[in-house]
Amino acid sequence: MHQFEFETLDVFTDRRFAGNPLAVIMDARGLAHADMLAITREFNYSETTFVLPPEDPANTARVRIFTIGYEMPFAGHPTVGTAIAIARARKLTEKLRLELNTGVFPVRVDLDRPVAFAEFQNPNLPSEKGEAADAALIEAALSIPAGSIDRGPHRIRKVGAGANFFFAKAPLNVVRKAKFNSAAFEAVRFGDAVGVLLYAEGGESEDAAFHVRMFAPGAGIPEDPATGGAAAALPGQIALSQNFADGTHQWVIEQGFEMGRPSRIHATIETLGGAVKSVRIGGNAVPVMKGLLDY
Numbered sequence: 001m002h003q004f005e006f007e008t009l010d011v012f013t014d015r016r017f018a019g020n021p022l023a024v025i026m027d028a029r030g031l032a033h034a035d036m037l038a039i040t041r042e043f044n045y046s047e048t049t050f051v052l053p054p055e056d057p058a059n060t061a062r063v064r065i066f067t068i069g070y071e072m073p074f075a076g077h078p079t080v081g082t083a084i085a086i087a088r089a090r091k092l093t094e095k096l097r098l099e100l101n102t103g104v105f106p107v108r109v110d111l112d113r114p115v116a117f118a119e120f121q122n123p124n125l126p127s128e129k130g131e132a133a134d135a136a137l138i139e140a141a142l143s144i145p146a147g148s149i150d151r152g153p154h155r156i157r158k159v160g161a162g163a164n165f166f167f168a169k170a171p172l173n174v175v176r177k178a179k180f181n182s183a184a185f186e187a188v189r190f191g192d193a194v195g196v197l198l199y200a201e202g203g204e205s206e207d208a209a210f211h212v213r214m215f216a217p218g219a220g221i222p223e224d225p226a227t228g229g230a231a232a233a234l235p236g237q238i239a240l241s242q243n244f245a246d247g248t249h250q251w252v253i254e255q256g257f258e259m260g261r262p263s264r265i266h267a268t269i270e271t272l273g274g275a276v277k278s279v280r281i282g283g284n285a286v287p288v289m290k291g292l293l294d295y
Helices: 033-043 076-090 135-141 172-177 228-241
Strands: 003-011 020-025 047-052 061-066 096-100 103-110 117-121 157-160 164-169 193-201 210-216 221-224 247-255 263-272 275-294
Touching: 003 076, 020 033, 020 076, 020 275, 033 047, 033 061, 047 076, 061 076, 076 096, 076 103, 076 117, 076 228, 076 275, 135 164, 157 228, 164 228, 172 193, 172 210, 193 228, 210 228, 228 247, 228 263, 228 275
Parallel strands: 020 047, 061 096, 164 193, 210 247
Antiparallel strands: 003 020, 003 275, 047 061, 096 103, 103 117, 117 275, 157 164, 193 210, 210 221, 247 263, 263 275
16 A cells, blocks of 8 residues: 545635535556546546656656546646646745646746646637537536527637537526436537537626636536646637637636635636647636545
């Protein structure tokens, strides 16, 4: 039996017991893929990360991200939370470079704020990734009225920026009332899509650009409190749906309110010629627990 240090954080929030919880195994050397999946299922959070030495010594660390269903190619709240955990543990102040399964992610970490903040640059620009799900099936899967999902410019698309999601727009009151229907979800063919992000303009907060909810039963996540990977791809859906003025756009994307775990995701998007040229995703993270895992 070996012992592994771990830390948990609540991510995309400035207070404990909100946002999206994350477990970080600070030194995962010696753990195989099956071990990581078993440990992730024990924590039973949306994701758990495993920190390893970098393959390129110019980078800070290699990070593997797991849901209780499978290993993720990339996810946002684990990237933010893990960067903050590494920076705190190693007393790093410069920009980190994390090796994820979909590339090297530069991450700026600010530990001098009252609550630590991290922002990553996604090397994967959002783009449409293939056939979308049927709107009627999504409506049934989310227990919302038929015809609620936009079938016009904001029609359902599969868009990804390192991880693929179905994006579906509906009025804010419909998004708030959506309810996961496990039986109806079985009819939706997700393929390589992690889940479905249901979004509306505006939100609970005055500064919210979007109010979103994300459902990913295939990943073992009936509903996620905060999904930075989907937030990183959302600008691609918006660019495909409407005119996107050139320049810098700063969004607050709120999530998790219906779960009692409110989250705020900060997105900074650069556009040119109506196309997305860069996406940065940031947020706060609060440490919650530290301990030793016997395995």
